Every structure is written in C-alpha cells, then in structure tokens.
Amino acid sequence: MNKSIVFGASGQLGHCIKIVSEEMGIVDILFPNEKVANILETKLLEELFEKERPAFVINCAAYTAVDKAEDEIELARKINKDGAANLAELCNTYNATLIHVSTDFVFEGNQASPLNETDIVEPINIYGLTKLEGEKSITDTLDRYFILRTSWLYSEYGNNFVKTMLKLGQERPLLNIISDQIGTPTYAIDLASCILNIINSNSTSYGLYHYSNEGATSWYDFAKAIFNISNMPVKILPITSKEYVTKAKRPSFSVMDKSKIKQMMNFEIPYWRDSLEKCLSNIRSTAR
Numbered sequence: 125m126n127k128s129i130v131f132g133a134s135g136q137l138g139h140c141i142k143i144v145s146e147e148m149g150i151v152d153i154l155f156p157n158e159k160v161a162n163i164l165e166t167k168l169l170e171e172l173f174e175k176e177r178p179a180f181v182i183n184c185a186a187y188t189a190v191d192k193a194e195d196e197i198e199l200a201r202k203i204n205k206d207g208a209a210n211l212a213e214l215c216n217t218y219n220a221t222l223i224h225v226s227t228d229f230v231f232e233g234n235q236a237s238p239l240n241e242t243d244i245v246e247p248i249n250i251y252g253l254t255k256l257e258g259e260k261s262i263t264d265t266l267d268r269y270f271i272l273r274t275s276w277l278y279s280e281y282g283n284n285f286v287k288t289m290l291k292l293g294q295e296r297p298l299l300n301i302i303s304d305q306i307g308t309p310t311y312a313i314d315l316a317s318c319i320l321n322i323i324n325s326n327s328t329s330y331g332l333y334h335y336s337n338e339g340a341t342s343w344y345d346f347a348k349a350i351f352n353i354s355n356m357p358v359k360i361l362p363i364t365s366k367e368y369v370t371k372a373k374r375p376s377f378s379v380m381d382k383s384k385i386k387q388m389m390n391f392e393i394p395y396w397r398d399s400l401e402k403c404l405s406n407i408r409s410t411a412r
C-alpha cells in the first residue's frame with residue numbers, strides 16, 4: 125500500500141532506515157543500489173518509478189563531503205540540487221510523496237536561539253548552498269513533500285564524528301577539538317524512525333521540518349561525552365574555529381527548534397546524550 129523507495133541506500137542514513145524498517149516489520153520498502161537508482165540518471169529513474177510506482181520516495185542520496193564541496197562545486201550542485209529536482213519531478217508525475225533530507229548548514233549560524241523553519245537561510249559554504257538549492261527545487265515542483273533538516277548525523281554505520289573520535293582516541297592520548305561551534309548531534313537511527321513513522325502515519329501535513337536529537341552541545345563536549353561513556357582515558361583540549369581552519373566555514377550556532385515536527389507527529393525526541401549511549405553500546409556489542 126505504502127511502497128517506498130530509498131535513494132542513497134548504501135549511505136549512513138539509508139543503512140539506518142534499513143535496520144529500523146526491519147525492526148518495525150516494514151516489508152514494502154526497496155533499497156536499490158546506486159547502479160539502478162542513481163539520482164542523476166533520469167532514464168533509469170523513470171524506469172524504476174514506472175516499474176515500482178512508489179507511494180513514498182525517501183531521498184538520502186547526497187554529496188556530503190563538506191570541505192571537498194568547496195572545490196567540487198558543480199558535482200555537489202548536480203547531486204544536491206539536480207538530483208533532488210529529478211526525484212521531485214518524478215514524484216509529481218507518479219503522485220508519490222517525497223521525503224527529503226536537508227541540513228542545518230543552510231543557516232549562517234549567527235543566531236543565539238534555536239532556529240525554526242521560517243528563520244532566514246544564508247549558507248556560508250557550498251555544501252549548505254547546494255542543499256538549499258535542492259530544497260528549493262523540491263518546493264518549486266511538488267506539493268507532497270516532507271523536507272527534514274537535520275544536523276551532526278552519526279551512527280554505528282559509515283563515517284561520522286563518533287566513529288572518528290573512537291578511532292583517534294585509540295591512536296592518540298591528546299586531541300584538540302573545536303569548542304565554539306554549537307549544534308545538536310542526531311543519531312541516524314532516531315531520524316530513520318522519524319521518517320518511517322511519517323510514512324506510517326499517512327500524514328498530509330506536508331512541508332519543511334527540523335529534526336535533530338534534543339539538547340545542544342559543542343563538538344568539544346560531544347567528544348568528551350563519547351570518551352566518558354566509552355571509558356576511554358583520552359585528554360581533550362578545547363580549541364576555537366580560528367585555531368582549526370577548514371576549507372569550508374561552519375555555522376557557529378545551528379541548534380534547531382523541533383516544535384513543528386513534535387506537534388505534527390505527536391512524539392518525544394530523545395535527548396542527544398541518551399541516543400549517544402545507545403549508539404556506543406551497539407558499537408561495543410558488535411566489537412565483542
């Protein structure tokens with residue numbers, strides 16, 4: 125009834141949606157690989173939509189290399205903007221609802237209170253700009269969409285901050301971590317549950333939503349929590365963004381207000397540290 129197709133199925137979030145859909149007993153969901161589900165290959169996409177006629181399309185496919193995007197503008201734009209536009213157009217033709225994932229990096233980051241969906245967007249890097257262009261190409265084309273902006277995504281799968289810290293913590297006794305960027309970590313398993321719950325709810329409250337875990341922290345305090353929960357005796361020192369220059373600038377504050385999605389879905393969102401404990405516990409149990 126609610127046949128869904130996940131694009132970007134082999135990425136971190138795609139993987140988490142697979143895990144959660146299995147736990148929830150959802151069977152009518154497809155995870156095609158990039159060979160048959162490349163969001164830039166319109167002919168292939170058309171064939172896939174024609175064959176499967178999905179009710180929901182979940183777009184986890186993206187160009188996510190934030191620093192590299194500064195040098196690969198056209199590729200980042202192709203995937204994050206044109207790819208999203210391709211899916212939006214096909215969803216329009218086939219009457220499917222598009223669930224698309226976007227980012228807190230659409231914000232400049234100079235605000236001091238949690239950002240809501242109507243706050244002004246002003247990306248300060250190419251990744252954020254192309255993701256914003258992707259959002260716009262969807263809202264210009266389609267009525268039936270849910271765009272979920274998320275932040276600081278991590279899980280036991282793929283490459284992310286938690287896994288990088290665990291690796292570096294085993295290699296080095298001392299780490300310098302940025303303390304002047306404030307945001308909210310999001311366990312990709314929680315975001316995956318949110319996406320599947322939207323599908324199950326059959327909600328028609330289409331629109332733009334913010335979803336992250338609850339609370340706020342800095343990368344420094346996030347790293348401290350990772351080592352503390354993992355009982356790793358790593359010393360970490362706080363440093364400023366000026367002391368650790370990256371090719372792409374990052375917003376200094378990107379905590380998002382989740383009131384809208386909480387009201388729409390009538391659910392509680394886990395606090396970031398509680399979800400981190402779950403993720404680390406899963407990582408520990410698979411390492412045994």
Ligand SMILES: NC(=O)c1ccc[n+]([C@@H]2O[C@H](COP(=O)([O-])OP(=O)(O)OC[C@H]3O[C@@H](n4cnc5c(N)ncnc54)[C@H](OP(=O)(O)O)[C@@H]3O)[C@@H](O)[C@H]2O)c1
Nearest residue numbers: 132134135136137162163185186188225227274275276277
């Ligand atoms: N990670 C974060 O911290 C974060 C924060 C905020 C928002 N987000 C957003 O959350 C979503 C999921 O992120 P993630 O962490 O799961 O990213 P990810 O692990 O990098 O996964 C993205 C997937 O998209 C695939 N892909 C790239 N180009 C494609 C194409 N043309 N057609 C089909 N698939 C393609 C990638 O394949 P290859 O690996 O083969 O290129 C990869 O498997 C993205 O929209 C991202 O912008 C992420």
